[in-house]
Amino acid sequence: MADTFYELCNVTEIASAEALTIPRARALFNAIERHRDYSIVQLLQQTKDGAPTIECLIVDVECDGVPSKNQFGIAYRERLALCVPSDPKRLIDVLALRRDFPELMHLNQGLPGAPASLCLYFESPAAVLRTWTPPAFLRRIQWWLERSARGELHPADQPVEQMFFASQYELILPWNYAKLREDLSARFVVFKGPERPNGGFTCYMEAVSGAVADAKTAAHIDLLLPPVTHGFIEHNPGTLGELSDILGKRSVDLIGLLRDMIQTKVDEKGAIESPDDKATVIVVLIPIRRSAEADPDGIMRRAFFVPSGIVEVGIATGALFKYDGRYFRDSTNSEPTTAWRDLPVLLMDVLTKNDGASARRQSAVLEEGPTGVLVGAGSLGSALLNLWGRSGFGRWSVIDDDHIKPHNLSRHVAFAQHIGQAKATVVAELHDATMEGATRIAPITADASDFSQQPVAQVLNVASLVVDASTTLEYPRAASANDALPRHCSTFVTPDGNGAVLLMEDVKRSQRLRTLEAQYYREIIQCKRLPTTPVSHRSDLLRCAPVFNGAQRWSAIRSFGRATWRHGRAVA
Amino acid sequence: MQSLENRENAVANMHQVIFYPVGNGDTTQIVLSKGRRVLLDFCHRGKSEDDDTPEIDLKKRLREDLDAADRDYFDVVAFTHADLDHIQGSTEFFELQHAKKYQGDGRIKIRELWVPAAMLLEDVDRDSQTEEFALLRREARHRLLEGKDILVFSKPKALADWLEPLLVARGEAKSARDHLFIDAGTIVPGFSLLADGVEFFCHSPFIKHCDEGDIIRNSAALVFNVRLDADGELYDYLEVGDAEYCDLEEIVSITKFHKNDDRLAWDLFNIPHHCSYRALNDEKGERETTPTPLVKELLLLGKADAYIVSCSKPVPDNKAAYEEVQPPHIQARKAYERYLKEVGGRKFLVTMEEPNATKPEPIVFEVGKAGVTWTRSASIGAPGILVSRPPRAGHGRYVL
Numbered sequence: 023m024a025d026t027f028y029e030l031c032n033v034t035e036i037a038s039a040e041a042l043t044i045p046r047a048r049a050l051f052n053a054i055e056r057h058r059d060y061s062i063v064q065l066l067q068q069t070k071d072g073a074p075t076i077e078c079l080i081v082d083v084e085c086d087g088v089p090s091k092n093q094f095g096i097a098y099r100e101r102l103a104l105c106v107p108s109d110p111k112r113l114i115d116v117l118a119l120r121r122d123f124p125e126l127m128h129l130n131q132g133l134p135g136a137p138a139s140l141c142l143y144f145e146s147p148a149a150v151l152r153t154w155t156p157p158a159f160l161r162r163i164q165w166w167l168e169r170s171a172r173g174e175l176h177p178a179d180q181p182v183e184q185m186f187f188a189s190q191y192e193l194i195l196p197w198n199y200a201k202l203r204e205d206l207s208a209r210f211v212v213f214k215g216p217e218r219p220n221g222g223f224t225c226y227m228e229a230v231s232g233a234v235a236d237a238k239t240a241a242h243i244d245l246l247l248p249p250v251t252h253g254f255i256e257h258n259p260g261t262l263g264e265l266s267d268i269l270g271k272r273s274v275d276l277i278g279l280l281r282d283m284i285q286t287k288v289d290e291k292g293a294i295e296s297p298d299d300k301a302t303v304i305v306v307l308i309p310i311r312r313s314a315e316a317d318p319d320g321i322m323r324r325a326f327f328v329p330s331g332i333v334e335v336g337i338a339t340g341a342l343f344k345y346d347g348r349y350f351r352d353s354t355n356s357e358p359t360t361a362w363r364d365l366p367v368l369l370m371d372v373l374t375k376n377d378g379a380s381a382r383r384q385s386a387v388l389e390e391g392p393t394g395v396l397v398g399a400g401s402l403g404s405a406l407l408n409l410w411g412r413s414g415f416g417r418w419s420v421i422d423d424d425h426i427k428p429h430n431l432s433r434h435v436a437f438a439q440h441i442g443q444a445k446a447t448v449v450a451e452l453h454d455a456t457m458e459g460a461t462r463i464a465p466i467t468a469d470a471s472d473f474s475q476q477p478v479a480q481v482l483n484v485a486s487l488v489v490d491a492s493t494t495l496e497y498p499r500a501a502s503a504n505d506a507l508p509r510h511c512s513t514f515v516t517p518d519g520n521g522a523v524l525l526m527e528d529v530k531r532s533q534r535l536r537t538l539e540a541q542y543y544r545e546i547i548q549c550k551r552l553p554t555t556p557v558s559h560r561s562d563l564l565r566c567a568p569v570f571n572g573a574q575r576w577s578a579i580r581s582f583g584r585a586t587w588r589h590g591r592a593v594a
Numbered sequence: 595m596q597s598l599e600n601r602e603n604a605v606a607n608m609h610q611v612i613f614y615p616v617g618n619g620d621t622t623q624i625v626l627s628k629g630r631r632v633l634l635d636f637c638h639r640g641k642s643e644d645d646d647t648p649e650i651d652l653k654k655r656l657r658e659d660l661d662a663a664d665r666d667y668f669d670v671v672a673f674t675h676a677d678l679d680h681i682q683g684s685t686e687f688f689e690l691q692h693a694k695k696y697q698g699d700g701r702i703k704i705r706e707l708w709v710p711a712a713m714l715l716e717d718v719d720r721d722s723q724t725e726e727f728a729l730l731r732r733e734a735r736h737r738l739l740e741g742k743d744i745l746v747f748s749k750p751k752a753l754a755d756w757l758e759p760l761l762v763a764r765g766e767a768k769s770a771r772d773h774l775f776i777d778a779g780t781i782v783p784g785f786s787l788l789a790d791g792v793e794f795f796c797h798s799p800f801i802k803h804c805d806e807g808d809i810i811r812n813s814a815a816l817v818f819n820v821r822l823d824a825d826g827e828l829y830d831y832l833e834v835g836d837a838e839y840c841d842l843e844e845i846v847s848i849t850k851f852h853k854n855d856d857r858l859a860w861d862l863f864n865i866p867h868h869c870s871y872r873a874l875n876d877e878k879g880e881r882e883t884t885p886t887p888l889v890k891e892l893l894l895l896g897k898a899d900a901y902i903v904s905c906s907k908p909v910p911d912n913k914a915a916y917e918e919v920q921p922p923h924i925q926a927r928k929a930y931e932r933y934l935k936e937v938g939g940r941k942f943l944v945t946m947e948e949p950n951a952t953k954p955e956p957i958v959f960e961v962g963k964a965g966v967t968w969t970r971s972a973s974i975g976a977p978g979i980l981v982s983r984p985p986r987a988g989h990g991r992y993v994l
Binding site for chain 2: 086087088091092093168171
């Protein structure tokens with residue numbers, strides 16, 4: 023019986039509860055004594071420089087909710103070590119001491135051959151400790167065991183477990199990485215960004231052509247692994263050897279794949295060690311599925327930064343050998359070296375820049391939005407395009423014949439460097455700077471009322487919606503008279519800056535903007551609730567509306583924009 | 595989602611066995627996974643309707659259960675014997691077919707009534723006859739004569755003597771009700787492992803209990819091995835009326851003689867007689883009762899992870915308890931706990947102790963494929979214990 027449980031190391035036994043010094047440990051001991059399902063087996067202590075750092079309560083716990091023949095292998099009676107750290111800000115570690123305790127999800131990263139640690143909480147330690155009490159803690163442990171025994175600990179709609187934990191180091195991929203990858207001649211470089219105060223850094227992967235100058239770059243290897251079924255979270259590997267072991271447990275031969283990749287990169291002429299080639303990034307694509315029979319649910323991308331060049335790695339893994347100052351494929355090496363095991367690796371988070379679809383997902387925008395034309399890239403128009411563009415809503419062309427003046431900057435999204443440039447172009451450039459080509463806004467510098475002009479006529483022809491943010495009367499009235507135009511809506515902010523107005527035509531355009539404009543005036547005159555300041559003919563007055571609360575503006579415009587599209591659909 | 599389906603299936607194939615805290619009395623409900631419900635005994639004490647008393651307001655609780663399931667009937671109500679603490683309040687709660695005044699008005703219907711033969715025969719003098727028992731006897735006799743909605747366990751001669759002339763008078767054959775009599779050692783018709791996930795094996799009563807003349811209520815009581823099938827896995831629940839040790843000994847030896855030993859094993863054991871020492875031996879013992887050999891055999895037939903339930907008042911371990919004359923007896927509890935531990939069983943539970951003695955709640959067991967579990971009624975801890983949703987970016991989808 024003795025060797026069915028793990029023994030903790032670096033601890034000494036305490037004779038009785040009086041010797042417990044950490045307050046939480048004492049409180050926990052008292053709670054355990056009062057709890058009918060728990061019994062104390064042993065008390066242990068770890069000290070450093072005479073002061074206790076951890077006090078462990080070894081307990082046996084019985085859980086009546088654990089089915090006796092559960093397929094997950096949890097027993098009715100389990101032996102646990104409750105390790106109370108002296109630091110009150112840290113959570114108490116719960117270790118399962120039974121040697122054949124099953125491997126489950128919701129176990130914290132553990133080292134092989136050591137007791138597994140139960141991951142009891144979903145929230146951060148700070149959030150948990152705010153309401154933590156010993157009896158609730160004891161019940162939580164039972165809850166964990168009972169739920170795990172029924173396989174209910176992982177709600178079905180929770181995302182599939184990540185295979186590794188989050189890291190301080192990031193690799194940013196371009197939004198069209200998958201597409202770029204298809205071109206076999208494409209060359210990627212990885213630039214390393216500056217270190218942050220906490221020591222992390224971000225790398226950027228870019229597709230390049232031709233030589234790249236001085237920036238520190240890394241070679242890059244891409245590996246697609248066979249699907250893994252989500253299981254418990256692995257610990258962060260510190261060396262290539264550990265990474266290979268982790269993947270090996272999932273039936274993946276990392277080193278074999280690495281060797282093959284390196285060998286395909288090196289042709290008969292061999293390779294030379296280049297001063298640029300000082301780092302290797304291994305990108306690992308892991309399809310993850312919920313169970314062995316299911317299809318993969320998602321793809322995990324992980325990257326590992328090896329601060330050694332591809333040549334160095336090639337030699338260490340036995341993929342290359344050195345001859346006459348050059349490095350050649352070594353396909354005869356039947357005796358694989360193990361030098362590679364000690365190469366250090368840094369785990370990196372892999373993030374992808376937004377494309378339209380991911381922008382929409384992040385913004386809870388379900389529809390792609392219209393092919394639209396925005397008339398007017400002034401303060402309001404630029405704000406609309408900023409929000410719609412960033413959230414992936416719609417495919418826009420924008421028409422404005424004006425340019426940026428200094429006073430615009432109090433509300434327009436443009437920057438000082440844009441003074442003097444056409445507003446439409448500025449707005450399109452700013453969008454490009456955000457999306458890097460994933461989506462585009464087409465600028466047209468022209469008078470939108472002139473429907474016969476070519477670029478104007480063209481975009482109006484294909485659009486399904488025209489949003490007039492010109493804050494003039496000329497455009498909406500002109501558009502009302504033209505039967506060939508698509509559906510219109512007109513928006514503006516009220517002169518006192520406290521409201522936004524939307525005039526929306528129906529799909530058939532049976533009531534046009536000029537009619538709605540008249541209805542709006544009638545509303546103002548008749549309805550006491552609306553601002554009584556009459557709308558001025560003078561568009562410049564409208565444009566110089568008083569400055570108002572930025573938050574109001576954003577929320578007004580944002581919901582305004584959404585309402586434009588959705589409201590239109592409801593009416594239709 | 596695959597695991598969601600598994601969970602739904604798992605819940606769907608779960609049977610429940612519920613023990614109600616009715617003081618020193620019995621009421622157990624079996625809720626089968628497909629919905630059929632069997633109630634064993636009924637004990638509603640008038641004072642339980644008062645919030646101050648620990649006994650549960652049984653009528654209210656059962657009504658709530660049935661309402662939630664949109665039912666106004668039990669498939670079976672079985673009275674193991676006619677002691678008051680097994681029938682009390684039943685004639686006000688249930689619909690009785692034999693007279694209109696016991697019908698309607700929200701009364702719960704009994705689709706099939708199971709009674710031991712003794713209940714139809716007992717001739718108690720007017721003083722000791724309780725109103726409850728008299729009504730139930732009348733009901734049982736009525737149903738038997740009408741030939742429907744009843745099963746009678748064992749057919750002693752005295753009962754046959756009473757029944758046959760009445761049948762002849764109705765113009766029916768003497769054997770016309772034979773199909774409604776169930777003998778010990780057989781499986782009760784109407785339920786099957788395949789169709790319902792349960793079968794009831796009758797251990798008792800034996801004919802000789804009644805034919806010997808004076809009917810000793812407890813000996814002639816119903817004893818079942820209730821076998822539950824959860825997705826192919828079988829679990830045994832031993833339901834004993836108020837039997838004494840000698841009755842248990844007889845059951846054990848007869849069952850072994852007929853090579854039905856498996857019918858003595860148990861995952862759940864509703865121990866007889868409210869934890870009385872008399873179910874183990876005729877001597878209480880000072881600290882612990884020693885069971886007679888055959889009873890000990892029965893106790894050792896408990897399977898690993900089994901539970902024992904004592905439908906009784908609390909059984910504390912203090913000086914006064916050892917001197918108690920009426921059951922429950924702490925000495926008996928000690929004996930049960932010893933043997934439970936020996937077979938690797940889980941816990942000895944007392945209906946009036948869980949979760950506490952002030953306001954006990956029903957003890958609910960769930961019998962599923964992976965085993966018998968006791969689901970605690972109190973959800974301990976704040977909502978923080980519930981699974982919290984992880985933060986999401988966007989409309990309920992995670993960002994890769």
